[in-house]
Amino acid sequence: MLKNTYDDQDCSIARTLEVIGERWTILIIRDALLGIRRFDQFLNSLGVARTVLTDRLRGLVEDGILERVQYQDHPVRHEYPLTAKGRELAPIVISMMQWGARHEPGPDGPPRRAEHRDCGGEAVVAMVCSDCRRPLGPNEVVIVSNPDRVHTHADSRSVHGASHVPA
Amino acid sequence: MLKNTYDDQDCSIARTLEVIGERWTILIIRDALLGIRRFDQFLNSLGVARTVLTDRLRGLVEDGILERVQYQDHPVRHEYPLTAKGRELAPIVISMMQWGARHEPGPDGPPRRAEHRDCGGEAVVAMVCSDCRRPLGPNEVVIVSNPDRVHTHADSRSVHGASHVPA
Numbered sequence: 130m131l132k133n134t135y136d137d138q139d140c141s142i143a144r145t146l147e148v149i150g151e152r153w154t155i156l157i158i159r160d161a162l163l164g165i166r167r168f169d170q171f172l173n174s175l176g177v178a179r180t181v182l183t184d185r186l187r188g189l190v191e192d193g194i195l196e197r198v199q200y201q202d203h204p205v206r207h208e209y210p211l212t213a214k215g216r217e218l219a220p221i222v223i224s225m226m227q228w229g230a231r232h233e234p235g236p237d238g239p240p241r242r243a244e245h246r247d248c249g250g251e252a253v254v255a256m257v258c259s260d261c262r263r264p265l266g267p268n269e270v271v272i273v274s275n276p277d278r279v280h281t282h283a284d285s286r287s288v289h290g291a292s293h294v295p296a
Numbered sequence: 297m298l299k300n301t302y303d304d305q306d307c308s309i310a311r312t313l314e315v316i317g318e319r320w321t322i323l324i325i326r327d328a329l330l331g332i333r334r335f336d337q338f339l340n341s342l343g344v345a346r347t348v349l350t351d352r353l354r355g356l357v358e359d360g361i362l363e364r365v366q367y368q369d370h371p372v373r374h375e376y377p378l379t380a381k382g383r384e385l386a387p388i389v390i391s392m393m394q395w396g397a398r399h400e401p402g403p404d405g406p407p408r409r410a411e412h413r414d415c416g417g418e419a420v421v422a423m424v425c426s427d428c429r430r431p432l433g434p435n436e437v438v439i440v441s442n443p444d445r446v447h448t449h450a451d452s453r454s455v456h457g458a459s460h461v462p463a
Contacts (some may be wrong), residue, residue, distance in 0.1 A: 132348075133319055137343045141396030141406050142326050142389060148400065152300055152317065159309050176304045193399075212398050216434040220421050221395060222309060223437070224387040232381050233315065239308050242442045250380030250427025252437040254387050260417025267383040268455075270390065271421040272329045275409045285457075287382045 136197055147193045149218065153177055155225065158211075158218050159197065163241075165203070166208035219243075224254040307356040315359045316385065320344055320352055322392065325378075325385050328362065330408075333375035361385070386410075 133150045135143035153175060159175050171182055171258055186209055189195040194215035197207050206258045232237035243252040256265040299318045302310035316322055320342060327341050339349055356362040361382035367375050387433055397406035410419040413460045423432040 144400035145396035229312035235312035245425035258412040258417040
């Protein structure tokens with residue numbers, strides 16, 4: 130099956146979307162963060178076709194997001210725990226949960242929340258300045274060209290170019 | 297054009313994906329956070345078909361992510377600034393940028409970064425506990441059923457059910 134690729138984009142966001150941007154993928158990762166590991170549990174939670182789930186799990190294993198671990202011999206069965214790389218998707222998934230709960234609430238309020246495992250407090254995603262350490266609202270943040278990159282295109286709005294400049 | 301919907305999912309993440317989950321949508325929001333507002337600038341940055349861009353911009357305006365503002369009379373031209381609701385997608389986009397820069401780096405390193413507008417420091421997305429205020433690593437966070445919801449399904453792994461229980 131074809132992947133969602135963005136071949137002309139020199140962009141970390143596009144590369145992330147090539148791993149998690151396909152339909153159902155982020156909901157599989159949500160379920161993995163809920164503790165789901167087995168095919169039939171994912172199937173039950175998502176209500177997705179078996180072929181689609183099989184394809185997505187294979188892709189997530191190939192990309193190092195999930196492991197594939199045999200847990201039973203007869204018949205052979207595997208489970209799919211998150212890798213460390215996969216667990217680091219948590220801020221993406223939780224920021225989506227926060228935004229949805231705030232801007233697209235369902236009739237009964239948010240069905241789930243992210244929790245600090247040790248103290249039971251709500252885990253929230255926030256932006257912070259790594260220099261002055263201040264918490265940042267959405268109007269205080271801009272995306273700019275990376276000044277640390279040697280061959281950065283002069284126009285900070287340009288998406289193309291930099292990676293094709295010979296060293 | 298059909299939207300990416302997840303009709304059987306009672307989930308804030310799924311509702312967010314119904315707004316931003318279609319191919320190219322998040323890259324349009326990235327460009328908007330870079331300062332791009334005009335159709336031809338988006339077209340140039342993304343290298344996407346005009347029909348696709350037209351469809352995505354219309355959807356983002358309908359969902360309240362972008363405004364549509366006329367900036368020219370002859371010929372009539374519009375630009376598409378982010379709304380407040382749209383700007384609040386920044387943590388999602390920036391957490392994707394961080395993850396991609398770390399786990400799927402391009403050959404020349406990350407082409408862009410998020411910056412604190414006032415001090416020029418790097419803006420980073422982090423998880424923090426709203427109770428004990430500690431910064432949280434990905435292994436310290438779990439997704440659980442929302443205890444504040446009245447009709448929560450007993451199984452925290454269940455995705456269905458809660459919203460269909462009569463009051």
